[in-house]
Amino acid sequence: MTLPSTPDGHPRASNGHPAPAGTDAPLVRPDVTLPVRGGAYRRPDAGTVARLGQVSSATACAKLHGLGLRHSFVEGPRPLAPGYRVVGSALTLQFMPQREDLAAGDEQEYVERHTALWHVLEAARPGDVLVIQAYGSRFSGCVGDILARYFQRRGGAGIVVDGRIRDSGKIRDLGLPVWSTGVTPHYASQSELFPWAYDVPVAVGGVLCLPGDLVVADDDGPVIVPQAMAEEVVASAQDHEEWEGFSRLRLDEGARLSDYYPLTPDTRGEFEAWRSAQSSAR
Structure with missing residues (x-):
């Protein structure tokens, strides 16, 4: 032939x-049968997500470190616009390197509709944060305006991409919180990657993210909180946020930094009394 x-x-x-x-x-x-889909998993309950919603990414990262988890910060992705914040359940998407015997040729952009990229969007539930493994690729626009818009319409809360996005201006106009390593005019499989699997473990910014883990992301970047550790992080973080608020008040009044950040045994007692008084006044 x-x-x-x-x-x-x-x-x-x-x-x-x-x-x-x-x-x-x-x-x-x-x-090979594509897309690959991982097994069933349990999303965190709404109460846990809401409680973690009061915790900053910096505090979550610090508390996880104190609990023995050294790698939780997703290094690389930055918010598309300042002030973005999201907490939600991780919905995962994995890109893999392209190979010529699997590539789709000239019709590749249209073949994408049968890949994990389309399937993961159909699997999205309200409150999900789409977490995408893309190896920090500078040339793969993993998500564009239409896909981001559809994800948002399905209740998606935000997107974290260890790589680039396209149509950044239109996505910014959507108001959907997005963290990425930058922008590109390329569509998802135009360069060296191809949407391969979803609902599987992914590596983003040097961190492991499992389906159903919690994502806390704000101006300081995204942090992955293992679902099993979320309540412990919440309990520890609540105390931390409260004493930091107390310390700010005292420092604004002219107190010495070394007395109030972090608290000493004496100022810890002062904080406990202040917190008790605040609770009684409510």
């Missing part, structure tokens, strides 16, 4: 790419 030729006269494989030199046969596609 004679394959169509490329502009330089080489035969073209059935996937739209040049066939290997010296052959006129298409690349043999591996026996």
Whole structure:
């Protein structure tokens, strides 16, 4: 069988790419069923999400460190606009490197609708935060305006991408909180990556994120909170946020930094009395 030729006269494989030199046969596609979907998982309950919603990413990261979890900060992604904040259940999407025997050729952008990128959006539930593994790629626009708009309409709370997005101005206009490493005009599979799997563990910014983990993201960046540790983080963070508020009051009144940040045994007692008085006054 004679394959169509490329502009330089080489035969073209059935996937739209040049066939290997010296052959006129298409690349043999591996026996892989895509998209890959992970197993069922449990999302955190709404009460846990609401309680964690009072915790900043900095405090969540610090408390996880104190509990023995050293890597929770997703390094790289920054908010598309200042002031964004989100707390929600992680809905995961994994990109993988493209390979010529799996690539979709000239119709690739349309083939995307059958990939994990489309499927994960259909799986979205209200309050989900889409967490995307993209290896910090500078050339893959993992999400654009239409997909972000659809995700938001399904109740999606935010997106964290270890890579780039496209249509950044339109996504900003949506008001959907997004954290990414930057922007690009490329569509998702235009360059070196391809949407591969969803509802699977992903690596983002050097951090492991499991489906159903909690994501806390604000101006300081995203933090991944394991679902099983969320309530412990909430309890510890509440005390931390309260004594920091007390310390700010005292410092604004002219107190010494070393007495109130962090609290000493004496000023801790003063804080407890202040907190008790505040509770009684409510």
